[in-house]
Amino acid sequence: MSLTQTELPAAPSADSTQLAVEGVSRRFVRRDGGATDALVNANLTVGHGEFISLIGPSGCGKSTLFNMIAGLDVPTQGRIMIDGIDRSGQQGLVGYMLQKDLLLPWRTVLENVVLGLEISGVAKKAAHAIARPLLTTYGLGEFVDRYPSQLSGGMKQRAALLRTILFNRDIILLDEPFGALDAQTREHMQEWLLDLWDDFKKTVLFVTHDIDEAIYLSDRVFVMSARPGRIVAEIPVSLERPRHPSIVTSDEFIRIKTQARAYLNGAHAIPKEER
Amino acid sequence: MTALAPHTNAPTTPGDAERSLERLGELRARMSPVPRRGRTAREPSGWSVNLWRVGTVVAIFALWEIGVRVGIINAFFWSQPSQVWRTAVVSFQNGDILANARYTFASTVAGFVIGVVAGVAIGLSFWWSRRYALVAEPLVIAFEAMPKLALAPIVVLVLGIGIESKIAMATALVIVIQVLNTYSAVRAVDTDLTTLLSSLGASRWQVFVKVVVPSILPSVASSLRVAIGLALSGAVVGEYIGSREGLGRMIQYAGSTYDIALIWVGVFTLALLSAILYLVVAWLEKRLLKGTHSA
Numbered sequence: 001m002s003l004t005q006t007e008l009p010a011a012p013s014a015d016s017t018q019l020a021v022e023g024v025s026r027r028f029v030r031r032d033g034g035a036t037d038a039l040v041n042a043n044l045t046v047g048h049g050e051f052i053s054l055i056g057p058s059g060c061g062k063s064t065l066f067n068m069i070a071g072l073d074v075p076t077q078g079r080i081m082i083d084g085i086d087r088s089g090q091q092g093l094v095g096y097m098l099q100k101d102l103l104l105p106w107r108t109v110l111e112n113v114v115l116g117l118e119i120s121g122v123a124k125k126a127a128h129a130i131a132r133p134l135l136t137t138y139g140l141g142e143f144v145d146r147y148p149s150q151l152s153g154g155m156k157q158r159a160a161l162l163r164t165i166l167f168n169r170d171i172i173l174l175d176e177p178f179g180a181l182d183a184q185t186r187e188h189m190q191e192w193l194l195d196l197w198d199d200f201k202k203t204v205l206f207v208t209h210d211i212d213e214a215i216y217l218s219d220r221v222f223v224m225s226a227r228p229g230r231i232v233a234e235i236p237v238s239l240e241r242p243r244h245p246s247i248v249t250s251d252e253f254i255r256i257k258t259q260a261r262a263y264l265n266g267a268h269a270i271p272k273e274e275r
Numbered sequence: 276m277t278a279l280a281p282h283t284n285a286p287t288t289p290g291d292a293e294r295s296l297e298r299l300g301e302l303r304a305r306m307s308p309v310p311r312r313g314r315t316a317r318e319p320s321g322w323s324v325n326l327w328r329v330g331t332v333v334a335i336f337a338l339w340e341i342g343v344r345v346g347i348i349n350a351f352f353w354s355q356p357s358q359v360w361r362t363a364v365v366s367f368q369n370g371d372i373l374a375n376a377r378y379t380f381a382s383t384v385a386g387f388v389i390g391v392v393a394g395v396a397i398g399l400s401f402w403w404s405r406r407y408a409l410v411a412e413p414l415v416i417a418f419e420a421m422p423k424l425a426l427a428p429i430v431v432l433v434l435g436i437g438i439e440s441k442i443a444m445a446t447a448l449v450i451v452i453q454v455l456n457t458y459s460a461v462r463a464v465d466t467d468l469t470t471l472l473s474s475l476g477a478s479r480w481q482v483f484v485k486v487v488v489p490s491i492l493p494s495v496a497s498s499l500r501v502a503i504g505l506a507l508s509g510a511v512v513g514e515y516i517g518s519r520e521g522l523g524r525m526i527q528y529a530g531s532t533y534d535i536a537l538i539w540v541g542v543f544t545l546a547l548l549s550a551i552l553y554l555v556v557a558w559l560e561k562r563l564l565k566g567t568h569s570a
Contacts, residue, residue, distance in 0.1 A: 070474045092476015102471045106489045115485070119477045167475060 017084075018203050019046040019069070019171055024078035026064050037228035038064040041078070044222060044231060046203055048170070053206045053214035053221045054231075055264065061229020062207045066173045069205070070096040082171065092120075095164040095172035095202075099179045101156040103148040109159050110135065110144045116167030131166060138162060138196065154185040158192065165196060171203045179209065187245060190217060194242070211260050212248055215239075221256075223263040233263040354535035362536040363543075371525070376544055378520040379510055382438050383552065386445020387506035393446070394453020395495055402461045402487055403479075412458070419451045423509070427516045436517040445509035449502045456498045460491035496563040503556045507549055522548070 026039045039061035046052050054062050067073040069080055071091035080088045087093055095116070103112045113135065114127035122130075135144050140158055148156055157177055164172050177193075178186045190213060197204055208214050214221045215237055223233040237256055239247060247253055336356045342348035343355040350358070366372045401408035427444055434440035464487055472482045514523025522541050529537035 072470060072474055091473055094474075096471075096474040098467065098471070100467060102465075102467055104468065104486070104489070106492075115472075116475045119472070119475045119481055119485075 016048050017045045018048045018050075018082070019205075020081040021045075021065070021069065022078050022081060024065070024068060024075045024080065026061070026068065026073065027076045039068075039229040042229075042231050044234075046171075046205065049201050049203055050220070051197060051204045051206065051218050053208060053218040054224055055208060055211060055214045055221060055260065056224030056229070057226045057264075058209075059229070060224040060226040062224060063175060064229065066096065066175050066205070066207065069171075069173060070094055072096075093169060093171075095167040095169045097160055097164040097172065097174050097177055099176040101148070101160040103156060103159055103163075105148055108145050108147055109140060109151070112148065112159055113140075113163045113166055115163055120168070131162075134162065134166070139192070152185075153181055154189060157181065157189060161193065161196070165200055165202065171205070173205045173207075175207045176209065177206075178213070186213075191245070193217065198242075211257055211264070215253060215256050215260065216243060216245075216248060221260060223260060225266075232266065235260055235263070351533075352535065354539055358536045359539045359543075362534075363540045366537070366540060372540070372544055375520060375522045375525045375541075376548055378438070379441075379507075379514065379522045379545070380548060380552075382441035382510040382513070382521070383445055383503070383506045383548075385438075385442045386509055387449055387503055389442065390446040390449025390506065391453055391495075391499065391502055394450040395457045395491075397450075398454045398457020398461060399483075399487070399491070401458050402464075402483065408458070415451060415454050415458075419455060423447045423451075424512050427512050431513065431517045436519060440516075441510045441513035441518065441521065444513035445506040448505040448509035452502060452505065453495075453498065456494060457491055460494040461487060463494075464490045493564055496560040499556045499560055499563075500553060503552045504549065507545070507552065511545065 021042050021044045024039060024042045025037065028036045028038055030036065042061070042065060044052075054065070056062060064073065068075050068088070071080075071087065071089050071093065074089040079086045082093055103109075104115070107115075110128060110131055113131050114122075114124070117127040117130065118124065132144065135141055138158065140155065140162065143151060143155055143159075148159070151159065161174075161177060164174070174193075178189050181189060194217065196202075206214070206217060218237050221235045221237060222231050223235065224230065225232045235256060239250075239252060239256075339348065339353070340356045343350045343353070348355075363372070401411065423444075426447065430443050430447070431440045434443055468486050468490070469482050472486055477485070510521070511523035511526075514521035515527050518524040522545050526538050526541035526545075529535070529541060
């Protein structure tokens with residue numbers, strides 16, 4: 001893994017598969033005996049250092065899929081492969097960040113950010129020594145010893161994202177991380193995330209409701225449909241990197257956006273056809 | 276028209292809505308054009324509040340003393356402040372008060388500490404097993420419903436008239452509240468936080484230490500002030516039933532010898548002791564909460 005990356009540091013390539021979701025379905029059995037299919041036969045592969053997004057209406061099984069990749073839930077069918085090994089139901093192998101920042105209110109930013117390292121058994125002092133410079137580099141320097149309640153929404157998300165990255169896994173899952181932020185903060189955060197991604201060479205899976213956000217950030221965008229949740233389309237984003245925010249007005253961007261919209265509308269229409 | 280009143284059973288006729296609008300218009304016309312200005316409450320200054328407080332207490336004692344002197348209040352049943360003061364000075368000088376207060380203080384604090392530590396430990400233990408929690412919960416609630424002061428005679432019989440029975444009574448009153456309080460705090464722990472820890476690959480013990488215990492600390496801290504009062508009540512009732520020392524025994528003894536002034540001395544000493552304990556616990560609570568939320 002490190003070989004391909006050191007050879008091709010600038011352009012993250014999808015030549016080697018890091019994560020593969022193979023025919024994964026998840027069915028929840030209700031108390032009354034009925035069943036709900038949260039996700040049906042999902043297939044996707046993500047290469048080393050790739051940035052992919054999942055978009056879709058609520059209830060399309062995005063979070064169910066993430067929970068299974070994170071090992072918090074087990075597929076009813078299919079398997080989750082990480083670096084070629086079946087890791088279904090195994091926790092602690094990917095970094096996972098939810099929409100809520102979930103910072104521990106009784107810990108300072110620094111203590112929160114090292115939580116992942118701490119759980120992996122790294123000594124507190126060593127973990128702090130690793131985290132401090134990174135917090136400074138990534139704009140949290142003056143907030144190191146503050147408590148989460150003293151931070152703005154954007155700063156909290158930054159801290160949560162840094163915690164996810166400091167957990168030191170190759171794959172990170174971001175479930176609508178910027179969903180609760182205002183438009184301007186959100187734009188800052190997107191750029192900041194791209195910087196981080198560039199620096200840390202992580203493989204990123206990103207869930208969002210925002211088509212622009214998905215296209216702007218990703219190498220590929222997966223469109224999902226609801227009830228039952230399934231992946232209905234995969235759209236490659238050929239926009240060159242590094243991308244400038246003004247790219248959202250380019251012809252190519254708009255072409256991709258139109259395409260994604262069409263799939264999304266189709267995705268919304270599917271349940272009606274099935275009825 | 277029917278759409279305006281979909282939930283009323285009485286049929287509405289066309290024109291009802293118009294009448295309502297008319298009525299609103301009339302009311303509107305009758306409203307005073309200038310809104311009444313609300314009285315803005317000004318925070319009274321600190322010294323005037325304190326003056327009023329001291330004044331109220333002095334007035335109560337003065338009325339009591341005067342009431343006895345003019346014969347409205349029966350001194351045999353109620354005693355009088357001047358008498359209480361003389362008794363207080365005497366029992367302070369011969370060391371009675373201090374010795375008894377120390378005894379009650381010791382059993383209260385011991386019962387408080389044992390009750391809180393054991394209660395929190397039991398409450399926390401419910402986090403580990405859902406089945407165990409479900410079995411234990413009704414038993415704990417049943418014990419809570421039982422008036423524990425009524426158990427005092429048995430406790431004194433079993434543990435004797437030494438300090439052990441007083442500590443046991445104080446503990447009994449504190450522990451159940453602590454168990455229930457801790458358990459409800461445990462159930463209120465944010466499951467997203469425990470999920471987050473699991474996604475980081477944390478063991479159950481790590482989740483317990485890093486999320487569950489810190490999460491319940493604020494609610495434990497705020498229950499301490501209630502607990503100290505309960506511990507004191509338990510200890511005093513234990514002394515009423517059978518004891519050789521303590522403020523409770525002093526009051527009980529004074530009552531049986533019609534020494535009303537001494538009862539008052541005991542009661543006021545208890546109040547003072549209670550206030551001191553309360554202040555200490557409030558300080559402890561502040562220390563515990565420091566850093567758990569925004570500092």
